[in-house]
Amino acid sequence: MSVLAVSNLTKRFNLEAGFFARFGRFVNAVNDISFSIGKKEAYGLVGESGCGKTTTARMLVRMYNADSGEILFHNNDTTISVNDLKKEALRQYREKVRYVFQDPARSLNPRMSVYEVLVSGCRKPLKQRGVSEKQLWEKAAAILDEVGLQTADLEKRSSEFSGGQRQRISIARSLLMEPEVLICDEVVSALDVSIQGQILNLLLDIREKRGMSFLFIAHDLKVACYFCDRIGVMYRGELMEEAPSADLYREAHHPYTKLLFSSAAGISESGSKADSQSPAPVRPSVPEMKGEFCSFAPRCPAATERCFNEHPGLTQIKPGHTIRCFNFELAQ
Numbered sequence: 001m002s003v004l005a006v007s008n009l010t011k012r013f014n015l016e017a018g019f020f021a022r023f024g025r026f027v028n029a030v031n032d033i034s035f036s037i038g039k040k041e042a043y044g045l046v047g048e049s050g051c052g053k054t055t056t057a058r059m060l061v062r063m064y065n066a067d068s069g070e071i072l073f074h075n076n077d078t079t080i081s082v083n084d085l086k087k088e089a090l091r092q093y094r095e096k097v098r099y100v101f102q103d104p105a106r107s108l109n110p111r112m113s114v115y116e117v118l119v120s121g122c123r124k125p126l127k128q129r130g131v132s133e134k135q136l137w138e139k140a141a142a143i144l145d146e147v148g149l150q151t152a153d154l155e156k157r158s159s160e161f162s163g164g165q166r167q168r169i170s171i172a173r174s175l176l177m178e179p180e181v182l183i184c185d186e187v188v189s190a191l192d193v194s195i196q197g198q199i200l201n202l203l204l205d206i207r208e209k210r211g212m213s214f215l216f217i218a219h220d221l222k223v224a225c226y227f228c229d230r231i232g233v234m235y236r237g238e239l240m241e242e243a244p245s246a247d248l249y250r251e252a253h254h255p256y257t258k259l260l261f262s263s264a265a266g267i268s269e270s271g272s273k274a275d276s277q278s279p280a281p282v283r284p285s286v287p288e289m290k291g292e293f294c295s296f297a298p299r300c301p302a303a304t305e306r307c308f309n310e311h312p313g314l315t316q317i318k319p320g321h322t323i324r325c326f327n328f329e330l331a332q
């Protein structure tokens with residue numbers, strides 16, 4: 001049973017403002033995406049910068065409204081259509097599906113004490129449920145302990161902490177209302193590599209202890225494979241491959257997923273060892289693209305004429321494993 005089910009979600013942004021908006025230059029940030037997150041499951045959305053991960057996540061909590069598509073939240077035998085939620089119902093939904101931002105320095109008010117940072121968004125609903133200020137303090141102290149900080153830290157300002165500690169405070173804040181789903185948007189990518197492992201292990205502990213579901217967003221496929229049960233690989237707003245993490249790690253099929261793994265191993269698109277000082281590879285000229293085509297075709301080493309003239313759909317290559325590629329037989 002899924003806790004969140006997303007079907008055919010689409011969002012495009014108008015790049016022009018005011019009068020010029022009518023002439024419409026658009027970016028299709030998210031293009032007909034469908035996936036689901038099971039109860040207690042960690043689902044990863046992975047892809048390069050600008051592929052639409054954050055836009056997808058923001059639609060899940062209605063920071064952006066989808067242009068089309070459906071988001072269903074299943075909780076306690078009820079199913080909620082997230083697109084239809086208004087005011088109080090939306091606020092309650094956001095208690096259950098919480099967003100943790102990439103950059104804790106920007107998402108935490110440096111002038112507030114850690115206690116105020118933790119409770120400011122949830123004092124009112126908790127008080128309405130009969131929670132006293134003393135109980136709120138105890139709850140905040142217990143959650144701070146859970147994320148590896150101390151009760152005395154409640155009185156300090158968030159600006160007094162390191163990047164990793166601030167991310168712990170961010171995570172603690174998201175846990176206070178005991179959510180069902182945590183959306184972690186690049187929560188480790190702004191941190192030093194040594195700290196990344198500590199925060200990932202903290203999230204694994206929380207996951208195990210609380211039995212929560214996760215949407216884990218990352219551009220690093222290996223990090224996502226470490227944390228997630230299943231992964232959706234995004235490119236230019238579309239899902240290109242979806243599979244259990246272990247399958248993907250063992251045997252990625254889509255040319256783009258393979259490229260992501262080889263970039264992580266330091267191998268460039270031309271097959272040589274990647275070197276940030278060397279010039280970008282010169283691409284061979286590609287056939288003229290008319291209408292529908294595979295969005296990865298201009299970069300794909302396996303592209304054929306068909307790829308520049310037709311848009312590939314998703315094909316299941318084995319149970320739970322789908323790819324968007326005409327050449328999936330070749331890719332296997």
Ligand SMILES: Nc1ncnc2c1ncn2[C@@H]1O[C@H](COP(=O)(O)OP(=O)(O)OP(=O)(O)O)[C@@H](O)[C@H]1O
Nearest residue numbers: 013014027029048049050051052053054055056219
């Ligand atoms: N508010 C906005 N207005 C206009 N375009 C936007 C807006 N938000 C995102 N975009 C565009 O939509 C596309 C997807 O952006 P998004 O932030 O979702 O990507 P991302 O995968 O999260 O990237 P990153 O890894 O850099 O965070 C990009 O082309 C981006 O420029």
Ligand code: SF4
Nearest residue numbers: 294297300307325326
């Ligand atoms: S459809 Fe063609 S261009 Fe697209 S990923 Fe597959 S082989 Fe490459």
Ligand SMILES: [Mg+2]
Nearest residue numbers: 053054055186
């Ligand atoms: Mg993003």
